[in-house]
Amino acid sequence: MKEIRLHGRGGMGTVKAAEIIVTAKVLEGGYGNSIPFFGFERQGAPVSSFVRLDERPIRPKTQVYTPDCVIVLDGTLRKAVDVFEGLKDGGWLILNSEPGSRVEDLDLPRSVGTVVLVDATGLALRRLGKPITNTAMLGAFVKGTGWVELSDVASKVEEFWGRENADLLGEAFEAAQVIRLR
Amino acid sequence: MSTVAVMNGNYAAATAARLARPEVIAAYPITPQTPVVEYLTLFAAEGSLSSRMTEVESEHSAMSILSGASLAGARCYTATSSQGLALMYEPYFRASTLRLPIVMNIVNREMISPQSVWGGPQDSLTLRDAGWIQIYVEDNQEILDQTIQAFRIAEDPRVLLPINVCYDGFYLSHMTERVEVPEQAEIDAFLPPYEAKHQILDPRKPMAIDPLTSGYLVMEYRKKHMDSMAAALGVVEETDKAYAALTGRSWGGALDLYRMEDAEYAVVTLGSVTGACREMVDEKRAAGVRIGLVKVRCLRPFPKAAVAAALARVKGFGVIDRNVSFGWNTGIVYQEVRSALYESGRTLPSVPFVGGLGGEDITLGLVSKAFDEIVAAVDAGRTPQSAVWLWAPRKGVKA
Amino acid sequence: MSTLEKDYVCPVGEGIYAANTGDWRTQRPEIDQEKCSRCGTCLLYCPTNSVRRVEGRFVIDLGYCKGCAVCAAECPKQCIAMIREGRK
Amino acid sequence: MSALDLLAEREDMISPGISACVGCNVELTLRTVMKVLGPNSILAIPPGCMGGVGVVGWNKQSGAKVPVFFPLLDNTASMLAGIRLALDAKGRDAHVVAFAGDGATVDAGFQALSGVAERGDRIIYICYDNEGYMNTGYQRSSSTSKGSWTSTTPVSKEGQGGKRQHGKDFPMIMAMHDVPYVATASPAYIPDLVRKVEEAMKVKEGLAYIHVYNPCLTGWGIRAEESISVARLAVKTRFFPLYEARNRKFKITVPVPNPLPLEDYTSRIKKFSHLGPERIAELKDLAEERYRFLEAVSAGGGGRA
Structure with a gap:
């Protein structure tokens, strides 16, 4: 089983992104569930969502405490939230980062095994005219982990948000930089 | 289709x-x-x-x-x-x-x-x-x-x-x-x-x-x-x-049993905590503990006879309640199960857990702890007189 | 079968229950048909619906009349008398 | 058809023997209303006098010849809205009617009624306002007139006490919901009542609300034979004006150009017997205020048509 935690802000589509990952997995014949952290999702406030993926039915309906992967939809969240809490050793970090960011400057904990960097905000602004980063982050996630197929995610993204977002997904997939740290 | x-x-x-x-x-x-x-x-x-x-x-x-x-x-x-x-x-x-x-x-x-x-x-x-x-x-x-x-x-x-x-x-x-x-x-x-x-x-x-x-x-x-x-x-x-x-999908009617055939211990559940408990049953069984699960689906009408039958061969059990019965000082499902057993004439050691109130997560860790407590209490022939609180202590919270 | 023996799943009533309100009466109205102008005021205002119009005349059906005397009070011709029950 | 012809010829839809007090003008109102509405009706009688006297029936028998039921004290309007939805779903039609006291209407049932009015559920709602909880021995309601003795607004031996607040102007509150039809009515004006029920039956979308002012013989202390005459005085003193409103178009249906002194009315009622001239004047001032307001909003500047 793979466990994922997404960190975003209200209005970024964090919960929906989590649902798309699950939907893609189910389309592929697998199982998954996603649970949003239960709070009041005010625009701009930190929110999180939990995802589990597996090849067999997933029984626990609990939050994720030791994720295999953390997706951070807004880099500035690192100031407010410990996004690495419980990250499994050798786990994945999918980070929305400024263009030209260097891993050495990111002050990552030792638990991170693979980091995926993408300027999701920049890509989203250019293509959508607004900093809604979930689609771009999904592209980076798929590229970094390969846990679900890009085409399945793309079809759902298009279904929910239209062609422009599906293109953004592909663009982010191409642009994302996967760095293995060990 | x-x-x-x-x-x-x-x-x-x-x-x-x-x-x-x-x-x-x-x-x-x-x-x-x-x-x-x-x-x-x-x-x-x-x-x-x-x-x-x-x-x-x-x-x-x-x-x-x-x-x-x-x-x-x-x-x-x-x-x-x-x-x-x-x-x-x-x-x-x-x-x-x-x-x-x-x-x-x-x-x-x-x-x-x-x-x-x-x-x-x-x-x-x-x-x-x-x-x-x-x-x-x-x-x-x-x-x-x-x-x-x-x-x-x-x-x-x-x-x-x-x-x-x-x-x-x-x-x-x-x-x-x-x-x-x-x-x-x-x-x-x-x-x-x-x-x-x-x-x-x-x-x-x-x-x-x-x-x-x-x-x-x-x-x-x-x-x-x-x-x-x-x-x-x-x-x-x-x-x-x-x-x-x-x-092709059966949910078991009033009661659903999981790995109860040869169980020595049982956990009784209601609602979404059941999934985590199923997971933990498998985990404990892998470690040699013969525990099974009784999921109460129908609370009203309460399947009294079925509950008594399900627990007929265990040495004792615990109930995970995500609710309280003020004045009885346990959860509500616990009362129901105990009453059903009384009718069958059996008195078993049992543990009334209360946890997960106000949306608190009943984590796999807590479930594991509860199962260990069931085994310990049952082996000692012990029945706590009021709820055993199932929670992860937080800094500054009075436990 | 008595009404009480009816086997209803839930509280249901069929057929009409009527309290014997005619027994309540301590006085009864009598219309002086000679003086009556056939205006029907007594029928319009009788609380128990005890006034009938029969071939243009108004008569009182005493079956459920409670003897309230509203008809006597309202009659513009003052042609309805209230008679104490028990007297002929 | 004249009101007399209609009432003489139509079948009474209510049990001939219901245990209302001798002379009760609510019994008269109910029988009249139901004759006008006829057999294709479903009748709700919430807890209150008319429920208590057996209109919903007793044990396994009914008190009416139409389908009749007890809603709760506070959900009459919403239960009727549900019946309307069910009839709509099944492609059937019937008059869906409430006959409810002021407690079930202006107090506990107000939220449900206001909701129905706002949503435009098609029901006919008739309130028999006898200014209090009569079925339980006359406790005050928010419809009770200021100064009234009730069992919860007692009066001392010295004549002090009675209700401290004015009653709500409830029919006006309902009219302000912008519903298709609101009317006030009186058991002393039966032809007027008959016509208003007929108007209510014509409403095909939304609420028709009729507020009937029913002086209570037992609770207020009125002689049985004065049941109708006291109700008439309430109108003739302008204490309870008769009007109707279609959306916000008002019309006074029984104009009172030269009102009788209010004392003519209050002096016939025991619950007001402790009130001195000052407190009667206070009631009169409010009645005049309300009447002037009604004239001002009525068609033709007073509706003296």
């Missing part, structure tokens, strides 16, 4: 309601049930739901509108949570004593105070004696399957009682997972249209509903109500079998 979809619990409930073709729907939004109302209005706007729907000004009116509609012979559906259910109490009790087969999902949420919008079945469990059938489920597929079945159970001439299908707020209502959705034609065959024969408000057949009634007749009606509750237990099982024949 069914369709595989991915949906949250509220969408599963709304989808089930749509498939059941209720003639009248009245609901008032409340967290965490709100999306059910939104989905239904969306279905109606899209044209996939033809129910008469009304946007009411309170839950009291929602249940009242359905009471009127049901008296006039309509199949009825609604959903609520917590304070909404509390506000409904007056027409809620009356819907059962008037024998109105209304189906209502309860998206379980903690009762205030303290102010909380998060999960916990305190709301519906507190109303266990109000004459409704109450069934509790553990995942989104079960929400959909059981909500469809609820209409058939409620409208069965042997039953004619309103029914709640209860699911945990947020943990299920807002959790997204894979759900198989049956075809409309399959459900149409499973659920013939409702015909109110026991009473009807219809000028072609004038009758009085609920005249002033002497005590001895109140006794008569109460006894009939109780008899129907008893009959409902069988109808729940039958309906589960009929639904399994249709979809």
Whole structure:
């Protein structure tokens, strides 16, 4: 089983992104569930969502405490939230980062095994005219982990948000930089 | 033929309601049930739901509108949570004593105070004696399957009682997972249209509903109500079998047992915590502990004999309650299980856990701890006299 | 079968129950048909619906009349007398 | 058809023997209303006098010849809205009617009624306002007139006490919901009442609300034979004006250009017997205020048509 935690802000589509990952997995014949952290999702406030993926039915309906992967939809969240809490050793970090960011400057904990960097905000602004980063982050996630197929995610993204977002997904997939740290 | 979809619990409930073709729907939004109302209005706007729907000004009116509609012979559906259910109490009790087969999902949420919008079945469990059938489920597929079945159970001439299908707020209502959705034609065959024969408000057949009634007749009606509750237990099982024949999915009727065949210890569960407990049963069994699980699905009518039979060979058990019974100082399900055993003449060591209040997560770690505590208490022949609190201590919180 | 033996699932009533309110009466109305102008005021205002119009005349059906005397009070011709029950 | 012809010829839809007090003008109102509405009706009688006297029936028998039921005290309007939805779903039609006291209407039932009015559910709602909870021995309601003795607003031997607040102007509150039809009525004006029920029956979308002012013989202390005459005085003193409103178009149906002194009315009622001239004047001032308001909003500047 793979466990994922997404960190975003209200209005970024964090919960929906989590649902798309699950939907893609189910389309592929697998199982998954996603649970949003239960709070009041005010625009701009930190929110999180939990995802589990597996090849067999997933029984626990609990939050994720030791994720295999953390997706951070807004880099500035690192100031407010410990996004690495419980990250499994050798786990994945999918980070929305400024263009030209260097891993050495990111002050990552030792638990991170693979980091995926993408300027999701920049890509989203250019293509959508607004900093809604979930689609771009999904592209980076798929590229970094390969846990679900890009085409399945793309079809759902298009279904929910239209062609422009599906293109953004592909663009982010191409642009994302996967760095293995060990 | 069914369709595989991915949906949250509220969408599963709304989808089930749509498939059941209720003639009248009245609901008032409340967290965490709100999306059910939104989905239904969306279905109606899209044209996939033809129910008469009304946007009411309170839950009291929602249940009242359905009471009127049901008296006039309509199949009825609604959903609520917590304070909404509390506000409904007056027409809620009356819907059962008037024998109105209304189906209502309860998206379980903690009762205030303290102010909380998060999960916990305190709301519906507190109303266990109000004459409704109450069934509790553990995942989104079960929400959909059981909500469809609820209409058939409620409208069965042997039953004619309103029914709640209860699911945990947020943990299920807002959790997204894979759900198989049956075809409309399959459900149409499973659920013939409702015909109110026991009473009807219809000028072609004038009758009085609920005249002033002497005590001895109140006794008569109460006894009939109780008899129907008893009959409902069988109808729940039958309906589960009929639904399994249709979809291949059986949920076990009033009670669902997991790895109980040779169990020395048992954990009794209700609602969404069951999944984590199943996982932990497997884990403990792998470590050599012979523990099994009894999931209470039907809380009313309570399957007393089945519970006693399920626990007939264990040395002891524990109950994980996400609710409290003030003054009894344990959870409510624990009382029910203990009472059922008393009838069978057995006294077993047992542990009354209380955890997960106000949406607190009952983590796998906590479940593991609970299982260890069951084994330790049972082996020592110990029964704690009040609740064992299942929680992870936090800094600054008085434990 | 008596009404009480009816086997209803839930509290339902069929057929009409009528309290014997005619027994309540301590006085009864009598219309002086000579003085009556046939205006029907007594029928319009009788609380128990005890006034009948028969071939243009108004008569009192005493079956459920409670003897309230509203008809006598309202009659514009003052042609309705209230007679103590028990006297002929 | 004249009101007399109608009432003489139509079948009484209510049991001939209901245990209302001798002379009760609510019994008269109910029988009249139901004759006008006829057999294709579904009748709701919430807890209150008319429920208590057996209109919903007794044990396994009914008190009416139409389908009749007890709603709860506070959900009459919403239960009827549900019945309407069910009838709509089944493609049937009937008059869906409430006959409810002021407790079930202006107090506990107000939320449900206001909701129905706002949503436009098609029901006919008739309130018999006897200014309090009569079925349980006359406790005050928010419709009770200021100064009234009630069992919860007692009066001392010295004549002090009685209700401290004015009653709500409830029919006006309902009219302000912008519903298709609102009317006030009186058991002393039966032809007017008959016509208003007929108007209510014509409403095809939304609420028709009729507020009937029914002086209570037992609770207020009125002689049985004065049941109608006291009700008439309430109108003739402008204490309870008769009007109707279609959406916001008002019309006074029984204009009172030269009102009788209010004392003519209050002096016939025991619950006001402790009130001195000052407190009567206070009632009169409010009645005049309300009447002037009604004239101002009525068609033709007073509706003296």
